[in-house]
Amino acid sequence: MNIQLPRADVAERTQAIVGELKGLEGPLLPILHEIQDEFGYVPEECLPVIARELNLSRAEVYGVVTFYHDFREHPAGRHVLKLCRAEACQSMGGDRLAERAKALLGIDFHETTPDGAVTLEPVYCLGLCSCSPSAMLDGEVHGRVDDAELEALVAEARR
Amino acid sequence: MTVKIYIPRDAAALALGAEKVATAMAEELVARGHNAMIIRNGSRGMHWLEPLVEVETAEGRVAYGPVKARDVPSLIDAGLLSGGAHPLCLGKTEEIPFLKNQTRLTFARCGVTDPVSLDDYRAHGGLRGLEKAVAMQPAVIVAEVTESGLRGRGGAGFPTGIKWKTVLEAQGAQKYIVCNADEGDSGTFADRMIMEGDPFVLIEGMAIAGIATGATKGYVYTRSEYPHAIAVMSEAIEIARAAGVLGPSVLGSGHAFDMEVRTGAGAYVCGEETSLLNSLEGKRGIVRAKPPLPAHKGLFDCPTVINNVISLASVPVILDKGAGFYRDFGMGRSRGTIPIQIAGNVKHGGLYETAFGLTLGELVDEIAGGTASGRAVKAVQVGGPLGAYFPRSLFATPFDYEAFAAKDGLIGHAGIVVFDETADMLKQARFAMEFCAVESCGKCTPCRIGSIRGVEVADKIAAGIEPQKNRELLADLCNTMKFGSLCALGGFTPYPVMSAMTHFPEDFSPAPAVEAAE
Numbered sequence: 001m002n003i004q005l006p007r008a009d010v011a012e013r014t015q016a017i018v019g020e021l022k023g024l025e026g027p028l029l030p031i032l033h034e035i036q037d038e039f040g041y042v043p044e045e046c047l048p049v050i051a052r053e054l055n056l057s058r059a060e061v062y063g064v065v066t067f068y069h070d071f072r073e074h075p076a077g078r079h080v081l082k083l084c085r086a087e088a089c090q091s092m093g094g095d096r097l098a099e100r101a102k103a104l105l106g107i108d109f110h111e112t113t114p115d116g117a118v119t120l121e122p123v124y125c126l127g128l129c130s131c132s133p134s135a136m137l138d139g140e141v142h143g144r145v146d147d148a149e150l151e152a153l154v155a156e157a158r159r
Numbered sequence: 160m161t162v163k164i165y166i167p168r169d170a171a172a173l174a175l176g177a178e179k180v181a182t183a184m185a186e187e188l189v190a191r192g193h194n195a196m197i198i199r200n201g202s203r204g205m206h207w208l209e210p211l212v213e214v215e216t217a218e219g220r221v222a223y224g225p226v227k228a229r230d231v232p233s234l235i236d237a238g239l240l241s242g243g244a245h246p247l248c249l250g251k252t253e254e255i256p257f258l259k260n261q262t263r264l265t266f267a268r269c270g271v272t273d274p275v276s277l278d279d280y281r282a283h284g285g286l287r288g289l290e291k292a293v294a295m296q297p298a299v300i301v302a303e304v305t306e307s308g309l310r311g312r313g314g315a316g317f318p319t320g321i322k323w324k325t326v327l328e329a330q331g332a333q334k335y336i337v338c339n340a341d342e343g344d345s346g347t348f349a350d351r352m353i354m355e356g357d358p359f360v361l362i363e364g365m366a367i368a369g370i371a372t373g374a375t376k377g378y379v380y381t382r383s384e385y386p387h388a389i390a391v392m393s394e395a396i397e398i399a400r401a402a403g404v405l406g407p408s409v410l411g412s413g414h415a416f417d418m419e420v421r422t423g424a425g426a427y428v429c430g431e432e433t434s435l436l437n438s439l440e441g442k443r444g445i446v447r448a449k450p451p452l453p454a455h456k457g458l459f460d461c462p463t464v465i466n467n468v469i470s471l472a473s474v475p476v477i478l479d480k481g482a483g484f485y486r487d488f489g490m491g492r493s494r495g496t497i498p499i500q501i502a503g504n505v506k507h508g509g510l511y512e513t514a515f516g517l518t519l520g521e522l523v524d525e526i527a528g529g530t531a532s533g534r535a536v537k538a539v540q541v542g543g544p545l546g547a548y549f550p551r552s553l554f555a556t557p558f559d560y561e562a563f564a565a566k567d568g569l570i571g572h573a574g575i576v577v578f579d580e581t582a583d584m585l586k587q588a589r590f591a592m593e594f595c596a597v598e599s600c601g602k603c604t605p606c607r608i609g610s611i612r613g614v615e616v617a618d619k620i621a622a623g624i625e626p627q628k629n630r631e632l633l634a635d636l637c638n639t640m641k642f643g644s645l646c647a648l649g650g651f652t653p654y655p656v657m658s659a660m661t662h663f664p665e666d667f668s669p670a671p672a673v674e675a676a677e
Binding site (some may be wrong): 006025026027028029030032033054063066067068069070071086087088089090091092103123124125126127128129131134136139140141142143144 | 170172173174175201206207209341343344346348351376382383384385386387421422423424425426427437439440441442443444445459499500501502503504505509510531540542544574576577578579582587590594597598600
């Protein structure tokens with residue numbers, strides 16, 4: 001879920017998260033994960049706070065945020081549907097399933113439906129390669145996804 | 160006596176409905192007033208039978224599967240609690256041929272025990288390796304691991320003992336054990352299964368590595384795509400710490416060792432060890448040039464052992480039963496067992512741990528039972544997205560590091576992905592380049608630019624534009640990437656591309672396009 005908070009609140013929450021985790025060795029990734037869990041994405045307003053607290057430049061923090069596929073610069077839809085695009089799933093019709101998902105949702109990968117309900121994302125392997133093709137809806141895994149199951153997942157996400 | 164019912168919590172079982180089965184079972188047991196408890200175990204690795212429900216009987220565990228939530232009432236009616244007959248009954252679990260024919264050393268407990276019960280772990284032979292290790296000199300532990308012939312199971316196949324020796328001899332106030340659990344290769348899930356099904360074996364292996372090299376801190380770097388593994392692993396670490404297996408005095412030995420789980424953020428390249436170290440340090444996951452080796456200057460420039468999950472999880476059995484016991488399995492310079500992950504278009508997908516030496520053909524045609532689609536097998540990709548595609552004519556290749564290298568392939572992390580005859584190998588070659596382009600860290604040019612040019616060249620071949628010239632160009636580009644890239648991402652992407660082009664030339668000769676005939 002993404003809650004849009006006023007700028008000052010974002011900075012305050014970020015400060016608290018950084019304060020909690022900065023004692024770790026190599027704290028930046030744990031901090032960014034926590035921020036994304038909190039806000040649903042990594043708001044730009046967080047960056048100067050993190051940079052100041054960790055004694056890094058804003059560019060360094062921005063560089064890390066943008067390197068990793070997981071960290072979003074913008075909020076996602078209320079639900080995130082990830083479809084595995086890797087080889088094992090390809091061997092079981094993953095490409096066709098992806099086309100079907102795009103058609104059902106009317107969006108491409110990395111896009112969100114206009115009603116803000118669903119974001120569709122590719123994922124390169126969920127480690128469910130023995131029950132391909134696989135998908136993940138809001139952290140719940142699904143294997144041997146056929147057309148009927150895909151339609152059920154999309155319907156669930158649309159609700 | 161309370162009857163024990165096992166329903167896996169492994170992600171593959173969950174993906175196929177295990178949670179619903181467990182809920183239905185719990186409700187039904189209460190409704191009928193049965194005296195039974197449900198244990199959420201790891202997976203036995205027979206994924207086509209998941210969710211696999213087992214019940215403990217006087218004669219051993221009896222399996223039922225694949226079970227759906229709606230099957231639960233009829234299973235209980237049929238006497239599930241005493242192993243009664245039912246159309247889904249598979250007989251005794253240990254007698255199922257897929258499982259019976261394996262040699263389970265690393266995965267001995269996976270699917271058998273409750274993954275978060277330390278008592279269960281001990282009762283099934285756990286901690287014996289660590290108990291021996293705390294009484295041994297570090298150099299003797301290292302010698303034992305070297306003697307076992309264990310090689311890095313992440314893919315590179317580097318002797319684990321040699322790596323440990325380098326760290327033991329390196330000078331440093333702080334040393335680290337880093338477990339590479341960034342299992343990003345398609346067709347692999349062995350690391351995930353260990354973390355979800357027997358996390359204590361990894362903890363024990365890392366503690367032994369710590370004592371052997373003088374490292375006091377360990378990190379398990381795993382993937383954000385593995386939320387279940389992260390949860391089980393973290394819970395197990397807490398339990399181990401509370402029980403004194405981890406902490407300031409491991410098993411009361413005076414050796415300090417503690418560890419934690421760290422989560423990546425969706426970058427495939429972080430499975431490369433130096434990129435992983437940068438990521439752990441909180442930096443962009445950019446590959447580092449070697450030397451210096453991580454064993455000399457690794458995490459935060461300290462001497463660091465960086466090993467794959469399966470390498471570390473194989474150490475306890477080596478310490479417990481001796482180097483010779485482990486070394487006696489296998490062939491050539493590939494000693495011990497290898498957990499092969501059978502995936503893709505197969506009838507019997509799952510995990511098959513066996514001594515090195517089985518042929519690819521035996522694996523695909525017999526153990527995997529051929530394709531799920533029923534069509535002929537066209538190609539098998541061995542070793543993940545950077546592994547070669549093998550045609551049927553190479554099915555006699557035995558599972559062995561050197562034998563696969565001799566056929567211009569690699570066993571990698573031992574995942575095999577089977578494709579049936581509908582596969583288009585030019586499309587697979589293009590995907591390999593595309594994947595490399597998406598995941599490249601960008602540090603070296605052959606990988607960053609070469610992969611993008613590779614996609615373009617593959618598209619020209621597909622469009623029938625000067626196919627001969629472009630095939631030569633693709634081969635030349637692969638040569639540059641192979642020898643000019645800094646790490647295995649750019650360096651090994653040529654394996655799937657070149658193997659596809661070499662073994663399936665017909666897919667690289669589409670009908671000439673109109674515009675090319677000008």
